[in-house]
Amino acid sequence: MYSETVMDHFTNPRNVGEMEDADAVAEVGSLACGDTTKIFLRIKDNIIEDVKFKTFGCGAAIASSSMATELVKGKSLEEAAKISTQDVVEALGGLPTQKVHCSVMALDALRKAIEEYNSN
Amino acid sequence: MYSETVMDHFTNPRNVGEMEDADAVAEVGSLACGDTTKIFLRIKDNIIEDVKFKTFGCGAAIASSSMATELVKGKSLEEAAKISTQDVVEALGGLPTQKVHCSVMALDALRKAIEEYNSN
Amino acid sequence: MRKVYLDHSATTPVRREVAEKMWTYLTDKWGNPSSIHGVGREAKKGIEKAREKIAALLGAEAREIVFTGGGTEADNHAIIGTAAALGGRKGRHIITSSIEHHAVLDTCEYLEKDGFEVTYLPVTREGVVRIEDLKSALRKDTILVSIMHANNEVGTIQPVEDIGRICKERGILFHIDAVQSFGKIPVDVQDLNVDLLSISAHKIYGPKGIGCLYIRRGVKIDNFAHGGAQERGRRPGTENVAGIVGFAKAAELAVAEMETEAARQEKLRDKLIKGLQERLEDVELNGHPGHLRLCNNVNMSFKYVEGESLLLSLDMSGVAASSGSACSSGSLDPSHVLTAMGLPLEYALGSVRMTLGRDNTEEDVDYVLDVLPDIVKRLRNMSPFYKTQAMV
Amino acid sequence: MRKVYLDHSATTPVRREVAEKMWTYLTDKWGNPSSIHGVGREAKKGIEKAREKIAALLGAEAREIVFTGGGTEADNHAIIGTAAALGGRKGRHIITSSIEHHAVLDTCEYLEKDGFEVTYLPVTREGVVRIEDLKSALRKDTILVSIMHANNEVGTIQPVEDIGRICKERGILFHIDAVQSFGKIPVDVQDLNVDLLSISAHKIYGPKGIGCLYIRRGVKIDNFAHGGAQERGRRPGTENVAGIVGFAKAAELAVAEMETEAARQEKLRDKLIKGLQERLEDVELNGHPGHLRLCNNVNMSFKYVEGESLLLSLDMSGVAASSGSACSSGSLDPSHVLTAMGLPLEYALGSVRMTLGRDNTEEDVDYVLDVLPDIVKRLRNMSPFYKTQAMV
Ligand SMILES: Cc1ncc(COP(=O)(O)O)c(C=O)c1O
Numbered sequence A, B: 001m002y003s004e005t006v007m008d009h010f011t012n013p014r015n016v017g018e019m020e021d022a023d024a025v026a027e028v029g030s031l032a033c034g035d036t037t038k039i040f041l042r043i044k045d046n047i048i049e050d051v052k053f054k055t056f057g058c059g060a061a062i063a064s065s066s067m068a069t070e071l072v073k074g075k076s077l078e079e080a081a082k083i084s085t086q087d088v089v090e091a092l093g094g095l096p097t098q099k100v101h102c103s104v105m106a107l108d109a110l111r112k113a114i115e116e117y118n119s120n
Numbered sequence C, D: 001m002r003k004v005y006l007d008h009s010a011t012t013p014v015r016r017e018v019a020e021k022m023w024t025y026l027t028d029k030w031g032n033p034s035s036i037h038g039v040g041r042e043a044k045k046g047i048e049k050a051r052e053k054i055a056a057l058l059g060a061e062a063r064e065i066v067f068t069g070g071g072t073e074a075d076n077h078a079i080i081g082t083a084a085a086l087g088g089r090k091g092r093h094i095i096t097s098s099i100e101h102h103a104v105l106d107t108c109e110y111l112e113k114d115g116f117e118v119t120y121l122p123v124t125r126e127g128v129v130r131i132e133d134l135k136s137a138l139r140k141d142t143i144l145v146s147i148m149h150a151n152n153e154v155g156t157i158q159p160v161e162d163i164g165r166i167c168k169e170r171g172i173l174f175h176i177d178a179v180q181s182f183g184k185i186p187v188d189v190q191d192l193n194v195d196l197l198s199i200s201a202h203k204i205y206g207p208k209g210i211g212c213l214y215i216r217r218g219v220k221i222d223n224f225a226h227g228g229a230q231e232r233g234r235r236p237g238t239e240n241v242a243g244i245v246g247f248a249k250a251a252e253l254a255v256a257e258m259e260t261e262a263a264r265q266e267k268l269r270d271k272l273i274k275g276l277q278e279r280l281e282d283v284e285l286n287g288h289p290g291h292l293r294l295c296n297n298v299n300m301s302f303k304y305v306e307g308e309s310l311l312l313s314l315d316m317s318g319v320a321a322s323s324g325s326a327c328s329s330g331s332l333d334p335s336h337v338l339t340a341m342g343l344p345l346e347y348a349l350g351s352v353r354m355t356l357g358r359d360n361t362e363e364d365v366d367y368v369l370d371v372l373p374d375i376v377k378r379l380r381n382m383s384p385f386y387k388t389q390a391m392v
């Protein structure tokens, strides 16, 4: 069902955890949707220096969070905001059609965190 | 499907054929019903001395004609007329339910022949 | 005693390659395809590969194939599914032929009770539907035409390409019952312009109880049964995995060998027909005498003889044949197909169907030519309709 | 890595004895049961013996058993057949429960679109239908009550004897979906006062794609499909002979071993439940905690954890389990059964079903007790809802 990359990121998710002194934090989803992801960012000079996530969700959701955080690390906020679901899914080596929607959460949380950071 | 006795009487039907100088002849059934049996009787002193039949019909019909003719041979006309479908079916070792109706033709023809003989 | 099986249109022996494939999926890859764990995924892979294989053989896409519990269910699904989807909006008129299999005929009759109107097209003496008859039966409220590709009793091949073209022009759904044709003549859903097409595995050396319905992409018909989300939500129930992979294997082999097998069987068929015509009088070949006949079908009538007693005698000589379709054997009514073809009753009652298969040889045909004439003569001599030459 | 299959309620491995029986009917006795010749009669004998066997196991007569393409078809046949037979005359009200399998629920919903009224009975927190609820739902125009014997997700056993008695008193037809109970607890159609009862072979170490519907003598329901005269005219289509004989073999073995197996599995079940409760916090056992629970069912919820990721992790550790019914896995909606039982969402989303079978051992349970707690902890540490003790 899932690609090897998905399974790798599900089993050994990168950047999982919390951040005590995050510069930006955002959470999307809710129990009612079945999926939730929380993103923590450390930002310096417009660059995402570090990122952590916590996800309650299916395998695709966890792997997508892991992959999305890997993709944004070290990127500028503008570059990071441009990363698309397509990019995450491709980097994961594909996802079953009915699971693609589970991959949007991490990016949504990321964009929300950047927006909030920018508006402060 | 058919008992051994049925198959025996179907393969080696007794009394099959015609009779040139029959004392009584009767035919029942028609092409439209799918089945037809013709019975020839030689009668002497109220006793069925010889009997022949011809049947167009399924295996059960042919075997029943063979068995029925065996059962009536040597019997008085009164005794012969009393033989029932039940008797024929039992002597055949049974018939599939949906085939029992095929066994009545020979007896019908026999009774018809006896009736006609008596009314002459 | 020699054993000659000549009832391949009733069912076929399962090929060894097919049975072995099934064995693997019974004993090893026995998971539930809907399960997300490894055991389930193995089974899922098996049925999806099978789906791709069968789709490719039909010129279809994998997603257009829905596995069913056999040909009967596929026919029911196609017809009732169309009636349910379109009956409320587009119309309530269906066209079929008078020589369809009971799976189609009885389903149409059921719909008639439910307020649908059905036209049963007549056929020629050879058992062929006339295009003019179809054309004049078409109405504004016609929602479906269902015509079989090849008839199961007399092997006549119908002009389904032409029918498909006409239906397509008018935007009417077209269903083909290809249960008897698939594996014997080319069946390509694009060439046939067909929207719905039924196949059954057990007619092509696969297992019984599995078949499929092709549903053209974009064609929306209702489900036949209701429940789980299997088969993309179109046919609920845990999939008959072993049956499905066996079906695909059988289909693959049947199509691969089709051309050579058809040519070989055609020769045997013609030898059998000619041989019987030479050896017996008052014999009639039922169905089409030429190119519109399936390679494996011999259907002949022997006047003055009743079908069941002929079959029974053949069986005792080791020859397995049938009279009409297997499921209605045992009834005394003459075949609805022969009746629709206008065969006189005395011939219709004395018909026998012998259908060849890949296991039959020329020796088999010789054997039948050896035993069958004597059986017919013996039964004729018992028949009150037959003028005997000599007293028995 | 150890492989532990704990998804026996989704499907079971086919027993060797069953597969071998099927092999015989695939490769040797492959005839069409409707054919009158020897090859056909062999096959016919096989299915009629199978019918007698299954009937005897259910306390029924052979003629009351109709073979179907599985549990889903049996459920559809029972419900739609009753609706079609009685809907026009007696009434259009049906009673079922809110925790039925989709084969029953979706069929009832389909009938609702067709103008029938359906009452979906609630259940207790343990997943049991209350007799008072049934009684107050009964109406003059109620034609059918359909209640499952044991639930497929949480293993709760329903008070079907009592329900049967009530239905009988009022002359209302009663259908039981016994797909999960047969072979695990006694199923006797006389004790249960039932008119219609569904079973499926693949839940009892038989093949997929075959099942049966018991129809009490004298009960007249409509056919589900239309066509040939097979199954005494009640289920058309060439019979899945190999499947049928395999089904009967599986049923025979399951009932013969039922008592000892049930006792053995019950011990494993309780060990697994208790072991997990001891090792983890925020754990909930779903379903009935005592005698109203199937011997093989463990259904537990782990708060803060999502079901699919738990299953996936278990699968990677060699443990095959499921979340809800297999066919709805993959959807993110919480199980309709757990929801109907009133389980809070945070528990419903984190449920896992582990169903034991005859191949499971105590070592299997020890292995699960070894790996599952760590998986839950790992996933909890990833969850934004879980208050982590230490930062990861
Ligand atoms: C309670 C219940 N009813 C019906 C079914 C459907 O049976 P089948 O998969 O054989 O169609 C199942 C299993 O899937 C079940 O657990």
Ligand SMILES: Cc1ncc(COP(=O)(O)O)c(C=O)c1O
Pocket (backbone or CB within 6 Å): C009, C069, C070, C071, C072, C073, C075, C101, C103, C148, C150, C151, C152, C177, C179, C180, C200, C201, C202, C209, C210, C211, D236, D237, D238, D239
């Ligand atoms: C033309 C035709 N249609 C449908 C069927 C039914 O197929 P099945 O027996 O697989 O249900 C058959 C064979 O019995 C057939 O010959």
